[in-house]
Structures are given as C-alpha cells and as structure tokens.
Amino acid sequence: xxxxxxxxxxxxxxxxxxxxxxxxxxxxxxxxxxxxxxxxxxxxxxxxxxxxxxxxxxxxxxxxxxxxxxxxxxxxxxxxxxxxxxxxxxxxxxxxxxxxxxxxxxxxxxxxxxxxxxxxxxxxxxxxxxxxxxxxxxxxxxxxxxxxxxxxxxxxxxxxxxxxxxxxxxxxxxxxxxxxxxxxxxxxxxxxxxxxxxxxxxxxxxxxxxxxxxxxxxxxxxxxxxxxxxxxxxxxxxxxxxxxxx
Numbered sequence: 001x002x003x004x005x006x007x008x009x010x011x012x013x014x015x016x017x018x019x020x021x022x023x024x025x026x027x028x029x030x031x032x033x034x035x036x037x038x039x040x041x042x043x044x045x046x047x048x049x050x051x052x053x054x055x056x057x058x059x060x061x062x063x064x065x066x067x068x069x070x071x072x073x074x075x076x077x078x079x080x081x082x083x084x085x086x087x088x089x090x091x092x093x094x095x096x097x098x099x100x101x102x103x104x105x106x107x108x109x110x111x112x113x114x115x116x117x118x119x120x121x122x123x124x125x126x127x128x129x130x131x132x133x134x135x136x137x138x139x140x141x142x143x144x145x146x147x148x149x150x151x152x153x154x155x156x157x158x159x160x161x162x163x164x165x166x167x168x169x170x171x172x173x174x175x176x177x178x179x180x181x182x183x184x185x186x187x188x189x190x191x192x193x194x195x196x197x198x199x200x201x202x203x204x205x206x207x208x209x210x211x212x213x214x215x216x217x218x219x220x221x222x223x224x225x226x227x228x229x230x231x232x233x234x235x236x237x238x239x240x241x242x243x244x245x246x
Contacts, residue, residue: 003034004142010065011073020106021065027135035140061100061142064117068105074114074155104138156225172211173243175203177220180228181243191227 006028010021018039028035036055056062061154064070081132098210103113103122113122124132179201184192201208215221230238238244 004060005036005058006061006142007059007062008063008065009034011070013067013069017067017106021045022066024065028139028142031135032137033139033190033202055108059100060107061102063138064103064113066105066113066117068120069110071111071114074116101105102138102141115174172203172207173215173218173220174243176201176208176211176215177234177238177241178243179203180215180221180230183229191224191229193226194223194228195226196227 008021008025010017015180022037022039025037025039036059038051041049041055053181091216101117101120101199103117103120103123104125105112106125108126111118113120123129123134123138127134164224176197180197183200187196197212198205198208215234216223218233220233220237222229222231
C-alpha cells in the first residue's frame with residue numbers, strides 16, 4: 001500500500017505545542033502515514049506560500065490541528081494559517097476542501113474549529129488519557145482500515161439485537177475460524193489436523209498461534225492430540241458469521 005500523504009497545518013502557539021505536533025507527526029509516520037510537517041520539510045530561506053501550496057495540492061489529506069489561537073488566526077485570515085485557509089477554500093482545491101480536510105481539536109473551548117471547517121466532523125484530541133483511541137480513529141480513516149465491516153443485507157429478518165454486532169475488519173478469531181472451516185470442507189475426516197490449518201492460513205505464525213489459542217479459550221475449538229475439533233459453540237459461531245461456505 002502506498003502511504004497516504006498528509007499535510008499537517010497548525011499554529012506555533014508555544015514551544016510545548018510545537019513539540020506535541022512534532023510528536024504527533026512522528027507517530028503518524030511510525031504508523032504508516034507520510035506526514036508532511038514544516039519542522040522537517042521547511043528550511044530557512046524557503047518560500048512559505050509555495051511550500052503550503054505545493055503540499056496542500058499534492059496531499060491526500062490535510063489535518064488541521066485546532067487550538068484557540070489556530071481558530072482565531074484562521075477566522076481573521078492571519079499568518080500562515082490564514083494563508084492555508086485561503087488556499088483550502090479556493091476553487092482550485094475543491095477536492096481537498098470537500099472531503100480530505102480533517103480537523104482535530106487539541107484544546108477545549110468554543111468555537112472548536114474555524115468557521116470554514118464548521119461543517120466538518122472533527123477528531124477530539126483534547127484528552128491526553130484518550131489519545132490512543134483518538135489516534136486509532138484517525139489512522140483507520142487515513143489508512144482506509146475501518147474497525148468494522150459494513151454488513152451485507154441479511155436474510156434473517158428476526159435476528160436479535162444482541163447478536164447483531166458487525167464483524168471487525170481485523171478480527172483474528174473470525175479469520176482463523178474461516179481457515180479451519182475451509183480446511184474442514186476439503187477433507188473427509190471428522191477431524192482437521194493442526195498442521196493442515198497452519199498451512200492453509202495466510203496469517204504469520206505468531207499471529208496464528210495467538211488467535212488459535214484464543215479460539216480454544218473461547219470454546220470454539222478444542223485440541224485432541226494432533227487434531228482440532230470444531231465444537232458446537234464453534235459451529236454456531238460459523239453460522240452466525242456466515243462462514244459455513246468458507
């Protein structure tokens with residue numbers, strides 16, 4: 001996958017805030033995002049408007065880190081933030097301004113975002129204790145890795161609400177149960193061998209072992225010597241998750 005290019009816009013409120021932004025951008029790069037930040041990519045003597053224009057036009061996403069000062073400068077059209085606002089609202093970049101701008105709110109207060117971003121759904125980064133949850137939400141959008149699959153339209157009209165949670169896109173239990181059932185469907189024995197499942201799986205060995213033992217702990221399968229048995233609970237799981245034809 002080509003890493004998404006993300007331009008980071010912020011105001012230089014304080015040394016502490018600049019360090020937070022640097023740490024934030026570093027985390028994005030460490031987690032697979034091509035983050036563009038002036039602290040790395042802009043040198044003394046460089047043309048600031050040109051830097052903003054080129055990167056905003058070429059980026060896949062633009063993240064606006066909103067603080068009280070950022071909001072104030074954007075609304076007043078001041079400094080680099082004001083110039084970025086002008087670029088973002090220009091007709092030449094309607095693609096970015098329509099659906100590629102992501103405000104993140106770093107400070108509490110009203111208004112949370114500049115006027116030109118007021119219709120945008122923002123990600124809340126105001127609580128440091130919840131920052132990993134906020135990062136997860138942001139990264140899943142940037143990397144096109146949603147937490148849940150959108151369910152297909154079902155045929156069971158009376159499925160209870162308690163059993164209607166959608167499948168996670170990165171659900172290791174579902175993946176290994178699919179591997180086991182796929183392997184089971186290809187043999188005529190009543191039991192599947194552990195090595196057969198391992199060879200059939202596309203998961204790395206350590207990931208396979210993790211979810212294999214989780215499936216055992218959840219009572220979906222049980223190990224009998226070199227064989228793996230799908231329990232009644234496992235069969236119900238397979239039916240509920242539409243793995244019967246895996």
